[in-house]
């Protein structure tokens with residue numbers, strides 16, 4: 001059944017489709033979605049019942065559309081109840097009438113079918129494997145568990161046979177996504193079912209490592225860092241979640257010290273621990289943070305442990321997950337997998353919110369059954385660009401703890417910490433016992449604007465019908481107002497941070513003069529430094545390295561973030577505009593060349609040959625080069641930090657994947673921090689504008705955050721909109 005023949009049928013259900021070319025042209029669906037729906041309904045479904053064909057065709061089209069927007073599966077019940085929330089790629093603002101028509105057409109199609117009937121049609125198709133929603137068993141058959149992670153996952157996954165789609169309750173998956181979820185679920189459940197019995201000395205080590213307790217949070221006197229460390233030490237799978245600066249790295253370092261101390265004492269040798277992060281940038285940042293913090297780590301005096309040897313066993317090299325698993329060029333398969341597992345005892349993954357469901361499944365498969373996995377991340381940040389929101393799914397209940405009496409007793413025995421009633425739950429599930437939320441930020445004062453703003457944005461719950469100007473919007477605007485007033489009140493008592501660390505700028509358009517002046521002022525220190533600090537032509541190479549290092553520092557003091565990629569408010573439009581403004585201000589020359597001195601560039605794909613990672617930022621500079629005839633001329637080179645405090649100069653022509661980065665998308669900024677971060681919102685409501693996006697933007701700021709926006713209703717809508725990623729990861 002293809003879509004042209006689809007149109008010839010007028011069955012009682014799934015009435016004919018429409019001009020799908022316009023659906024594609026308006027971004028509602030991709031060519032890939034249609035091709036997949038055609039292929040599966042034609043090739044795998046020989047039945048000639050037209051209604052069933054239509055049911056399968058539309059289901060496949062929509063599950064593929066959902067995957068394209070980060071959802072792991074399509075929830076049929078949700079789709080029937082909220083058809084207006086499907087087709088997220090529709091460019092409503094560009095062609096509102098066309099978009100409205102397409103939405104109405106989809107609603108017309110879905111209005112003709114009932115959930116139970118849709119499920120029955122799908123279940124009857126050979127293209128669909130039905131699995132038990134609760135147990136994951138296929139078609140009610142018993143467990144086909146066998147060997148390697150192997151084991152259960154491989155059994156269940158293979159049991160879904162060759163069917164390209166999997167139906168689990170009302171969730172429909174493309175088979176590989178269902179497999180990823182199963183692999184993750186089973187990998188975690190197996191680990192949770194097998195906690196470790198810690199030797200008695202663990203308690204002594206913990207007490208020594210946490211002799212200076214974390215300051216109490218406002219609600220209870222709990223050293224959550226020690227709780228996190230203790231829980232992670234006894235589980236084969238654990239998560240430490242928390243906002244920026246809450247001490248995830250600090251705590252994991254103590255966990256590593258504990259693990260190595262125990263391993264040296266009980267096994268006589270160190271455990272094999274690998275640290276990883278999803279992007280090169282995040283890996284480099286963790287590397288730097290761990291290296292700094294290892295130097296300050298106070299190891300206690302423990303009989304049988306020689307402190308310098310103990311310290312030397314704590315790893316600080318961080319690799320990307322791709323590198324850890326052994327990425328192969330042009331393949332989604334890795335060198336390490338269930339049959340060739342990683343030679344490790346522990347793996348720690350930072351910035352886990354950025355890890356998608358496919359990568360998490362690959363990691364889980366590559367771990368030996370006994371190996372332990374620790375995830376660190378901020379559950380409130382944007383989820384991965386690719387499908388899935390694994391960390392968010394795992395940490396759904398983290399705020400309230402849900403520790404069982406058994407866990408609380410164990411924690412008390414081990415650490416002397418009493419978990420207050422608010423975080424206890426007699427019905428807490430095994431996963432809850434492996435998750436700790438760190439709640440006290442060391443980076444921002446609790447009464448500082450950045451902390452308060454991040455909290456306010458986060459508190460939002462998804463409202464069923466978000467009013468255009470909500471209470472939350474008023475609260476956010478009031479906070480900016482209060483801070484502005486604070487700034488003027490120099491005489492009254494106020495903490496240094498609570499004054500001017502947040503501000504907002506309301507503009508009329510992207511080309512607004514006010515915005516222009518603001519942006520030019522923000523980039524001026526960096527570009528002035530480029531001209532004023534430039535060494536003379538005959539200066540030694542080291543002087544130019546120092547110049548570049550000074551410019552990296554100046555450039556990282558300010559970063560403009562945008563929610564969108566395209567359009568005048570997207571990074572593409574903004575980068576062009578900013579370049580023109582900086583040229584008009586006399587800060588940039590050669591405004592029309594692709595490469596020009598002062599151009600900041602973002603690397604957008606790992607380049608192992610050049611040693612550059614996705615997320616690295618460099619600056620293009622005019623560097624003196626000696627010609628063969630002995631003369632000195634200037635040539636453009638792009639300077640990147642080399643990770644060891646030095647500079648690497650690269651020919652622009654060697655850079656394959658880079659973009660200008662006066663403005664950067666919030667998505668790309670994940671895993672980075674800038675002293676002053678400004679977030680600019682577009683002038684139209686857009687589905688990508690969510691409170692996770694705003695929260696991620698705010699928390700990139702090291703010392704100051706500015707919000708630039710033009711319409712209250714757009715800001716209000718963003719504050720009321722949450723990222724909801726459909727998945728089946730439940731524990």
Ligand SMILES: Nc1ncnc2c1ncn2[C@@H]1O[C@H](COP(=O)(O)OP(=O)(O)OP(=O)(O)O)[C@@H](O)[C@H]1O
Pocket residue numbers: 212213214215225242243244245246247248249250251289293442443
């Ligand atoms: N209990 C503590 N005692 C002293 N210093 C601490 C403590 N916890 C954290 N810090 C310090 O606070 C700073 C922030 O901690 P850390 O980098 O571990 O946070 P994080 O949650 O990993 O932050 P992010 O992920 O946002 O980078 C670090 O300088 C760290 O050394």
